Amino acid sequence: MDNIAGKRGRLTWALNIAVFLLVLLWTIPTLGLLVSSFRDADQLQASGWWTSLSPSVQSSAARTGPPATQTSGLDGYVLEGNVFGDASGEVVTFGTTPMMPDAFPAGETAPRNGGGTLVVNADGSYRMTSPTPFEAPDLVTGETAGEPLPDRGLRVFITSTEAPDFTTGNYGTVLNADGMAQSFLNTLTVAIPATIIPILVAAYAAYALAWMSFPGRALLVSAVVGLLVVPLQMSLIPLLQLHNAIGLGRGYIGVWLAHTGFGLPLAIYLLRNYMVGLPKEVIESARVDGATEFEIFRKIILPLSLPALAAFGIFQFLWTWNDLLVAKVFLGNSDTQMVMTGRIVELLGSRGNNWELLTAAAFVSMIVPLIVFFSMQKYFVRGLLAGSVKGG
Amino acid sequence: MPPDQDSRFNWASYHEFADRHDLTGQSVSISGTWTAEDAVTFRRVFEYFEEATGATVNYSGSDSFEQQIIIDTSSGSPPDIGIFPQPGLLRGLAGQGQVTPLPDDTNDWLRANYAAGDSWVDLVNFEGPDGQTRAYGFPYKIDVKSLVFYSPENFAAMGYDVPATMEDLKALTQQIVEDGGTPWCIGLGSGSATGWPATDWVEDLMLRLNPPEVYDQWVSHEIPFDDPHVLAAIEEFGWFAKTDAYVDGGAGGAGWIDHRDSPTGLFSIPPRCFMMHQASFIGSFFPAGTEFGRDVDFFYMPPYASHPELGNPVLGAGTTFAILRDTPVAEAFLAFLRTPIAHEIWMAQTGFLTPFSQANLDTYGDPTLRGMGEILVNADTFRFDASDLMPGAIGAGAFWTGMIDYVAGQSAERAASGIERSWSSLARTGGIEEGAE
Numbered sequence: 001m002d003n004i005a006g007k008r009g010r011l012t013w014a015l016n017i018a019v020f021l022l023v024l025l026w027t028i029p030t031l032g033l034l035v036s037s038f039r040d041a042d043q044l045q046a047s048g049w050w051t052s053l054s055p056s057v058q059s060s061a062a063r064t065g066p067p068a069t070q071t072s073g074l075d076g077y078v079l080e081g082n083v084f085g086d087a088s089g090e091v092v093t094f095g096t097t098p099m100m101p102d103a104f105p106a107g108e109t110a111p112r113n114g115g116g117t118l119v120v121n122a123d124g125s126y127r128m129t130s131p132t133p134f135e136a137p138d139l140v141t142g143e144t145a146g147e148p149l150p151d152r153g154l155r156v157f158i159t160s161t162e163a164p165d166f167t168t169g170n171y172g173t174v175l176n177a178d179g180m181a182q183s184f185l186n187t188l189t190v191a192i193p194a195t196i197i198p199i200l201v202a203a204y205a206a207y208a209l210a211w212m213s214f215p216g217r218a219l220l221v222s223a224v225v226g227l228l229v230v231p232l233q234m235s236l237i238p239l240l241q242l243h244n245a246i247g248l249g250r251g252y253i254g255v256w257l258a259h260t261g262f263g264l265p266l267a268i269y270l271l272r273n274y275m276v277g278l279p280k281e282v283i284e285s286a287r288v289d290g291a292t293e294f295e296i297f298r299k300i301i302l303p304l305s306l307p308a309l310a311a312f313g314i315f316q317f318l319w320t321w322n323d324l325l326v327a328k329v330f331l332g333n334s335d336t337q338m339v340m341t342g343r344i345v346e347l348l349g350s351r352g353n354n355w356e357l358l359t360a361a362a363f364v365s366m367i368v369p370l371i372v373f374f375s376m377q378k379y380f381v382r383g384l385l386a387g388s389v390k391g392g
Numbered sequence: 393m394p395p396d397q398d399s400r401f402n403w404a405s406y407h408e409f410a411d412r413h414d415l416t417g418q419s420v421s422i423s424g425t426w427t428a429e430d431a432v433t434f435r436r437v438f439e440y441f442e443e444a445t446g447a448t449v450n451y452s453g454s455d456s457f458e459q460q461i462i463i464d465t466s467s468g469s470p471p472d473i474g475i476f477p478q479p480g481l482l483r484g485l486a487g488q489g490q491v492t493p494l495p496d497d498t499n500d501w502l503r504a505n506y507a508a509g510d511s512w513v514d515l516v517n518f519e520g521p522d523g524q525t526r527a528y529g530f531p532y533k534i535d536v537k538s539l540v541f542y543s544p545e546n547f548a549a550m551g552y553d554v555p556a557t558m559e560d561l562k563a564l565t566q567q568i569v570e571d572g573g574t575p576w577c578i579g580l581g582s583g584s585a586t587g588w589p590a591t592d593w594v595e596d597l598m599l600r601l602n603p604p605e606v607y608d609q610w611v612s613h614e615i616p617f618d619d620p621h622v623l624a625a626i627e628e629f630g631w632f633a634k635t636d637a638y639v640d641g642g643a644g645g646a647g648w649i650d651h652r653d654s655p656t657g658l659f660s661i662p663p664r665c666f667m668m669h670q671a672s673f674i675g676s677f678f679p680a681g682t683e684f685g686r687d688v689d690f691f692y693m694p695p696y697a698s699h700p701e702l703g704n705p706v707l708g709a710g711t712t713f714a715i716l717r718d719t720p721v722a723e724a725f726l727a728f729l730r731t732p733i734a735h736e737i738w739m740a741q742t743g744f745l746t747p748f749s750q751a752n753l754d755t756y757g758d759p760t761l762r763g764m765g766e767i768l769v770n771a772d773t774f775r776f777d778a779s780d781l782m783p784g785a786i787g788a789g790a791f792w793t794g795m796i797d798y799v800a801g802q803s804a805e806r807a808a809s810g811i812e813r814s815w816s817s818l819a820r821t822g823g824i825e826e827g828a829e
Contacts (some may be wrong), residue, residue, distance in 0.1 A: 042679060045653065059661040098546050099572060099662045138548035142689035143763030152686065155545065157661050240467035250469070329463055333423065333452035345455060346427045 037359035038166045044356045055161045057092070064126070064153035067134040076116060076131045078380040083158055084124040094120040094158045101157035116238050118156065126156055170360035174347065181334055183343040188368075189252060190327060190339060191320040194259035195313055201260065202267030203309065209268065209298045210275040211283060221272065227265035236329050243330070248339075254330040262326070263316050274308035275301060310379030340365055395443070400755045401740075402732040409444055409731050413724045415486035416446030420721035423461065424475030424711065427453040433741045440729045440737055447721045460740060465490045470716040473725060478780035479515055479529065480787070482714055486528040492715040494726060498527040499729060506531070507747040508706070508774035514608075515776050516712055529712035532729050533738070534745045536764050537592050537671040537707040537777065538693040544660050544686065546666060557697040558600060562631070568666050569637045576632060576639050577665035578646040579654025587792030589651045590629065590799065591779040592707065593669055598625040599705035600695050604773045611781045613819070617812035618805060626795075626804040633799050640665040647796050652677050658688060669693060671709065672745060672764050684760035692767050703772030709780060739765070747774065783818060790814040 035049040047056060063085035070077045085092065095103035096112050104110040104123065106122040116130035128134075136152050168181075174180070208214075209221055243254045286296050302309075320326075324341040331337050338346070344361040348354050396403050426434050433455045438449040446789050452471070454460050458481055464470045465485060476482040485491050499517065503509035516529035540561075547553070550571060555561040568575040580589050598607055602621050609615045610622055636642040640657045641649050645767065655677050657664030668674075682688055695702060713729060715722045728734050735751040738744035742757055756762035768774070779787035792812045798807035 045656065061661050082537055098549055101661045139544035139686065139689075140542075140547035140552065140554060141544060142542070142554050142691040143767065144689045145684035237463055237467050240463065240469065244467060244469045293728045324521070328454065328456070328460065333454045333460065334450055335452070337452075342454075346453075 007161050011239065030075070030148060033359050033362060036356065037170055037363055038168065039170075039356065040165045040167050041170075041356040043165055052164055052166075057159065057161050059157065059159045061098065061101075061155045061157050064134075066151040066153050067136060068151065070134045073129075073360050075129050077126045077129065077133050079126075079134060079154070081126060082124045083126055083160075089124060089160045089162045091120050091122050091124055091158050091160045094156065096157065097154070098157055102159050110223060120156060120158060124158075124160075128154065128156070129285070167341060170356050174344075174357055174361045174364050175194055177347055179338065179342065180340075180343055182336065183340045184337050186331075186336075186338065187321060187340040190255050190259070190323075190331065191317055193252075194263070194320040195208055195254045195317045198260045198263040198267045199254055199309055199313055202271050202312070203263055203302065203305070204297070205264075205268045206271035206275050207293075207301055209272045211301075212293060213295075219370075224265050228269060230265075232262045232326070236325075240329060250330060250332045252331070255327060258326050258330045259316075259320050260321075263319070267312050267316070270312050271305065271308050274305055279306050307379040310376045314373060314376055317372055321369055322365075336384075395440075397763045400752055401736045402750070402752065404735040405731040406440065406444060409733075413445045413727075415721050415724060418446075418719070419448040419450060420473060420719065420725055421450045421452070421471040422473040422725075423452050423457060423471040423474065423624075425453065425455065425457040425477045426475070427455055433738060433743065433771060436741065437734060437737045438725075439684050440733065441725060444728070445721070445724060447724070449725075456559070461485070465716065472715065472717045472719055472722040474714050474716050476529065476712045476714060477807060478709065479518075479712055479776065480781060480784065482516075482529050482712055483518045485716075486518040486520055486714075490716060491520075491528045492718040492722075493520060493526040493528055494715070495723075496526075496529065496800045502527075502531075505730075505749055507749055507769045508771045510777075511604075511774040515567060529714045530726055530729055531710050531712050532735075532746070534708050534710035534768060535673055536745060536768055537709060538596050538705075538767070539670060539672060539690045539764070540656060541655070541668045541670060541674065541688055541690045541694050542666055543663065544689045546658075546663055550666075552666070554691045554783070555694055557694050559697050561694055564637055564819050565632065565667075573663065574637070574640050574657075574665045575667055577649075577654040577657040577668040578633050578639050579649040579651040580646050580799065581648050581650035582652075585788070585792065586647075587794075587796045588779065588788075589670070590633070590795035591787075591791050592671065592777065593629045593633070594622075594709045594795065595775070595778045596669070596693050597628045598622065598778070599707055599773065599775055600699065600702060601628065603626055603702065604775060605774055607778065613782075613815060617786075617815055618808035621689060623804050623808055626798065627810060630798065630804060634801075643799060643801075647799050673743070675760070676743075681818065684758060690760075690763070696770070704767075704770060705773040705775065706767060706771035707775055707777065708768070709777040747771070783815070785818055786811065786815050 032049045035052055039052055064079045065081045070079050091106045093102040093105055095101045096110055096118055106120055110118045112118055118128045120126040137154055248254050286300055327339040347357045393675050397405055409805040442449055461474055499513045502512045506512045512531050516527050517525050518523050518528050555564050580587055582588055601624055606621050632638055633646055634643045639646050655674055658668055659679055732750045735746045735748045736755040739755045745765050745768050753762055753765055756765055779791050794807045794811040
């Protein structure tokens with residue numbers, strides 16, 4: 001017995017560890033996204049999020065103060081200051097040419113091309129000397145008719161370690177983007193009716209298909225199942241043509257109708273299978289007691305079907321909330337009509353490079369679906385099983 | 393800025409336009425690819441149109457314009473005006489009769505007022521549904537592609553000069569390697585469009601090795617893709633891109649480094665590269681605070697000293713305006729684009745180049761744009777990005793992947809004949825669909 005119990009214990013452990021590892025694997029991308037959303041755009045481009053907690057070693061060019069700040073001393077003309085300015089860091093090595101930022105360890109005196117010396121200390125303070133007065137840096141000019149700026153300092157090349165840099169600026173940019181509030185309202189205006197209308201229609205339809213007997217019922221059910229496999233992309237153009245032809249054009253009514261149409265097959269299928277599983281006796285005794293079909297539907301079926309309704313509601317809400325395609329086609333693209341997903345795509349910049357904003361925007365747009373999910377979560381698990389086991 | 397305030401702008405053209413058009417209360421809808429900052433600057437342009445005519449402009453920008461416009465036209469609800477990122481798509485719609493031809497004097501106007509005018513005329517004249525060739529589009533807002541970016545301070549530190557000929561550029565490339573540096577950043581990565589920066593290289597070299605007529609024959613498939621003229625241009629690109637020491641990341645690295653990341657190589661310490669061939673738009677990918685003319689500068693991709701007869705060809709891309717629904721306001725808007733003021737307002741902002749010779753170069757917002765604008769106005773030949781003109785399956789497919797294969801080690805003959813095979817099989821099956829990027 002002990003042996004068996006021991007084995008079972010090990011097995012349970014193995015199972016727990018496996019589940020834990022899977023969950024870890026599953027959440028790592030989200031964690032990376034979260035960390036990235038707080039990182040500075042330049043650091044994000046330079047290194048991965050997993051390096052974000054350790055100080056980074058990087059080579060860079062710092063500038064001395066402008067040539068006008070030079071003093072003349074015993075060893076010629078001198079520029080002094082700190083390569084970090086007001087920030088802090090630690091210089092490891094430095095150099096006098098862009099090709100060699102690690103030619104000399106911090107604190108050593110390095111000769112400069114064309115005479116003079118340069119010292120950079122570990123704390124960033126530097127001293128640059130020259131036998132001739134300092135001038136603005138040399139430039140090889142191309143097509144831009146740029147003049148060297150007289151107040152521009154010379155470059156000092158350093159390799160330094162810098163503390164990790166986190167910012168909430170990405171979230172600020174996303175939340176304060178022009179028209180974000182309007183888009184948020186637009187998305188709500190699309191998503192809420194587009195969730196409620198199909199539930200209303202599908203509940204009636206599901207009841208009829210589950211509990212009212214009429215010729216061709218089985219055929220109708222299989223037609224609904226068949227509609228589940230029709231890709232909605234196929235019907236975008238014909239539907240829009242229809243909307244234009246009947247004078248509906250583009251607008252909220254069009255989007256609601258489209259979302260309702262695309263959501264109905266799944267809704268009817270899910271609800272019908274759930275309702276079929278409700279105890280037959282309850283409905284039959286209600287009939288015997290003289291209840292009309294509508295009363296049965298309203299007083300018995302609807303309250304009993306709440307888990308399935310909630311489950312489908314979550315599905316449909318998430319889908320309409322995250323939708324970009326249907327909104328773009330049936331609502332339009334202008335500033336006042338744009339939904340939140342559209343606005344976020346626009347935030348990415350004309351060429352999709354501002355992806356530090358994408359990470360922050362992902363979390364911002366997740367908030368409402370999360371609220372919906374957690375407030376309806378207790379129905380969700382029950383609802384997921386809806387229709388899977390008859391009578392369950 | 394109210395009219396008449398800044399004397400650099402051609403306000404006479406504004407008033408003349410305003411006097412001829414009164415469209416109070418009417419409106420025009422415009423769709424295009426410009427979003428974010430581009431949409432804001434375009435808004436400033438059409439605000440002057442609104443001010444002059446009293447009409448309202450409804451602009452909607454979408455990054456999926458190419459798909460959207462197909463849905464809109466085929467469902468019968470197109471915008472009044474479409475702004476097409478490449479002419480191939482417009483040609484397809486014009487052939488289906490979805491586009492209203494522009495006035496008959498458009499071609500003469502382009503010839504007279506745009507630098508390298510004939511090139512522009514060829515670009516926007518398509519065959520309509522009746523088989524007649526007419527001008528269907530109006531080019532406005534151009535990108536110049538024949539540019540090489542570099543760091544003027546690094547050049548000064550290493551004692552390099554801006555090369556005036558392609559021979560000098562090759563010598564400079566070798567010089568940089570001798571000095572221990574890496575000459576080029578060639579990032580070809582671009583998500584699902586990986587490979588397109590290589591097509592710009594090949595096209596630029598094509599124009600510097602061959603007369604523009606050969607380029608046109610190549611684009612229209614009158615000569616095969618593996619024609620010796622084309623092979624020469626591909627191999628010339630290979631001279632730069634297929635030598636490990638010449639490219640940041642080695643020849644293999646070019647294939648996967650993203651073109652949006654590769655500019656950082658110019659600014660890193662030590663520099664990962666000294667030069668980068670890219671289009672004018674790349675400025676928006678430079679690190680924040682980068683100053684043009686000081687931190688970075690560019691030169692015109694030089695022509696070969698051995699081909700003086702080809703002059704200074706310029707490769708570019710740009711957007712084309714077309715009328716999808718004929719209304720008086722839409723026509724007026726296209727007429728507005730012919731006024732110098734419509735170009736100058738955007739020139740004074742950012743990200744806009746024009747070959748329009750009557751627009752005042754002094755209105756360019758910064759010396760960089762002006763430098764690029766001068767390249768455009770001084771062009772002897774202007775040719776549109778070939779990959780945008782070829783059928784989509786080639787220009788936005790086989791050409792890209794072929795160049796990746798080539799950089800990864802395939803011979804020019806094999807890569808080119810592979811592209812040629814796809815193109816001729818496309819022609820045989822009649823499956824030619826017009827470009828899409």
